[in-house]
Amino acid sequence: MTSLNKKTVEDIDVKGKKVLARCDFNVPMKDGVITDDKRIRESIKTIKYLVDNGAAVILCSHMGRPKGEFNMKYSLAPVAARLSELLGIPVKMAKDVIGPDAKKLASELKPGEVMLLENVRFHKEEEKNDPAFAKELASMADIYVNDAFGTAHRAHASTAGVADYLPAVCGYLIQKEISIMGGALNDPKRPFVAILGGAKVSDKIGVINNLIDKCDTIIIGGGMAYTFLKALGHHIGDSICENDKVELAMDLMKKASDKGVAILIPHDNVVGDKYDPDCNYKTVESYDIDDGWMGLDIGPVTRQLFAKEIMKAGTVVWNGPMGVSEWEHFAEGTKAVATAVAESGAISIIGGGDSAAAIEQLGFADKMTHISTGGGASLEFLEGLELPGIACLNDK
Secondary structure, three states, X not given: OOOOOEOEHHHOOOOOOEEEEEOOOOOOEEOOEEOOOHHHHHHHHHHHHHHHOOOEEEEEOOXXXXXXXXXXXXXXXXXXXXXXXXXXXXXXXXXXXXXXXXHHHHHHOOOOOEEEOOOXXXXXXXXXXXXXXXXXXXXXXXXXXXXXXXXXXXXXXXXXXXXXXXXXXXXXXHHHHHHHHHHHHHOOOOOEEEEEOOXXXXXXXXXXXXXXXXXXXXXXXXXXXXXXXXXXXXXXXXXXXXXXXHHHHHHHHHHHHHOOOEEXXXXXXXXXXXXXXXXXEEEEEOOEEOOXXXXXXXXXXHHHHHHHHHHOOOEEEEEOXXXXXXXXXXXXXXXXXXXHHHHHOOEEEEOOHHHXXXXXXXXOHHHOOEEOOOHHHHHHHHOOOOOHHHXXXXXX
């Protein structure tokens, strides 16, 4: 389990120091234009703190998957421009990562100034966590700050490797993630309800296993529910199912039952005759899905059942949609769950990815206690795994 008691930017003196700050600027782009700057905005609090306290700030991030080559389609130049607007000061853009331009800009950088290195994944050494590459990155700075929760589950040079060469602390974003999610897991306000969706049980085995020891109720929706329904002997038609995980689903249900944890699975489903947004669809009982039909959302009875349970919760953790929520006819289940979480008054933690997108789209974001910035990282955190990008930071 990742230790939660890590030093933050406020625990060290940054005045007059060069600070290498790893952020998550992996924002969606279209034709060189940023289509959603949420991740950039999330990093501003940490950057402003460093600037206001007299640090010279060297920012770094990855974007996309350039496969270890300089590919200007993945350049961070548009991010530097957006950061300049948000911070109200010019953010200097380096032409490289550890090359002469980056080194020159870094050596001339004065307190209160900000620069951005080019995409760290332009070097294949980044994802290999190559020590020589990490050392070159670290050589430009006196202190390392990790504020990229979205990549904290990866042991890369810029997320973990540089901490071998510099004092390492977390920024406000990582501090918020580990304090809220850690608090929910270690000392939740009860009842503690976990809602898990998405397509595959295999992605969530570790999470379910860890949460059975902590939760009062686990709600299962999405594609993964059909593996559980099959384990109960139900006929699931052509619904998605991991046949090699049916026995495991059975074991998880037994483990939950032995611990007095309720596992709720759908009573009815909206099914379609093919995997297509415009397919024919109808609502059927969960135990009675005909061949040629597949479950694509939870049905109205299940929506009420799940909502009733969510309304009783003191803490809710939600990761994964209840159906194919990007298709209009199969979004009602995810909407119903989002509405119940928003109205429950519970401490609500949304684990990134599709669930976060659904919440934002429905305009419920301000009703949630916390929307995680990292899908994969939040899943591994909920699983109780150690996250390398946090484990490498100095303890208080």
